[in-house]
Amino acid sequence: MSDTQLHDLISRHEVDLQAEWAKAITSAGSAREDLMKPEELRLQCSDLLRRLRQALKHGGTHDLTGPEWKEVREMLVGVSRTRASQGFTPSETANFVFSLKEPLFQRLRSELSAKPAQLAEETWSASTLIDKMGLLTMETFQQAREDVIRRQQEAMLELSTPVVKLWDGILALPLIGTLDSARTQVVMESLLQRVVAEGTVVVILDITGVPTVDTLVAQHLLKTVTAARLMGTDCIISGIRPQIAQTIVHLGVDLTSVITKASLADAFKIALARRNLMVVKRTAAVAAPVPAGV
């Protein structure tokens, strides 16, 4: 019964409500005209109001999970997701829904001023409805943000563990960023897979991009080195900065079982020596013709 009342009210004043709603959003400072055009906002308002009216007409219940509310839910989810990606703040997104309260309650008051009991009841049911809609919006907003974070984390994990082939039988692993257990696991697995696939003799772990080395990071490094050694591959750790060398010694981490070099170039030289290779300077007499494009 109460829902019919609300439905009638909205259908009678739909245009006015829509305009007042959009105005309320703007006056609350949540319109963000730099991100969204006023026409677009008005369009969203009218669209949502229309869907809300239909939902109230067919379903009527204030249970937002019902099939009658599907349209409204979809609209709210869509609006919330686009706003999250457009860069709206959470309160601006929530205000989009909550701003409907003011014009709606005003209409209710003027319609039902003669019946205070019904007014209170109507206001209450309208308020709960809008609260639920707001909650749904916020939930989706949060979810969209979390999705973005998760995707970024995954991308970072993939980006930060490239295994580079330097020469036949020589792999390099330039580590960038902080090493934690999860990352070490990924690094170790991808490295060992490549070692098997390529038949690697020497692996160079370059930690130039690792900002700090504490006991945990050192332990992770040693684990990787040991696992590689168990598979029959030598490991060289390179790119140890002076501060990190100091930290390692102060922490009492024992790296004596591992070959360590200051730079990747030094490590590569050792690796070449292991493969019985060497880099020689080309003399003018034996200089081969320079390939085209060099």
Add this chain to the structure above:
Amino acid sequence: MERIPILKMGDFLIVTIQVDMHDRLALALQDDLTTKISATNAKGVLIDISSLEIVDSFIGRMLSNISGMARILDAQTVLTGMQPAVAITLVELGLSLPGIRTALNVERGMSLLRASLAESDDATSEDDVDASHEM
């Protein structure tokens, strides 16, 4: 009872573990291998575990033990073909198998054994030369 075959090839013994190791089998292998080393006077042992997909701490320790026993019997041990998953498991178990030499595959393991055998031969012959000079 099921046993793991031990093949003799020149101065070396070759063991390929192709079934999942259970504890009794591991102990039997330890027994057989030490007997065979002393019987054949082998200088090197190659253990290929490329088909081994599951290890536990017992098997890890057994591999370490075999290598220690072989060293006492004057034979070098090379472990070849360890799978990435096995290597990670052993490291997580804290078994870094110090003292065991490793190689990526049987081919590399054999050349490693040959190289170390040639090295020790050189060392012995040098000792002999030194001894003859002193005389």
